[in-house]
Amino acid sequence: SQQGEEDPQALSIQEGENATMNCSYKTSINNLQWYRQNSGRGLVHLILIRSNEREKHSGRLRVTLDTSKKSSSLLITASRAADTASYFCATGAGGGNKLTFGTGTQLKVEL
């Protein structure tokens, strides 16, 4: 299946530190997206990177994509307690607009 695998499953850091999450997937993609989910809520779109892009920035977020390794990483710099959430990668492939989500990384940022 296309489902992504995320690493680590859980990550605990101190406020102010950087958080890095990784995502691997299995087949060719059109784009890869990262979403955030607070406990018991819906997902919020963070950033999208196309298959022909290698790096993208948005505020404190930095996403990289390596299509040769079928992997992506999400870096959150200068983390805050409010960043505590689950983070999912999702891949878009084929001619349609369907996304397949990875298993998620649970991030906890402690004061």
Added chain:
Amino acid sequence: DAMVIQNPRYQVTQFGKPVTLSCSQTLNHNVMYWYQQKSSQAPKLLFHYYDKDFNNEADTPDNFQSRRPNTSFCFLDIRSPGLGDAAMYLCATSRERILGGREGGYTFGSGTRLTVV
């Protein structure tokens, strides 16, 4: 603000009793999706509508049905809920084409948490 609204936030239903979850959007997006998310798992796509064109995932049980009477509304019907159907149900929308950047991606509702008793 344009958004995706799911009602209710929490739904309790009896084993075997039909239940309907609703989703509405003010974004005028062509595509609407229903995802099922069980505890600590990835959201799993059940089906999606491209305008009025219904697209079912191959492994979505027959117990799950959907209706989209107009652009703004989409419903998820569970004909005979079992204990294994307890989950968060997420509705999402997207434009026809992902434009990238801030215009890209899905917009999700807050979800409906379904409990089957």
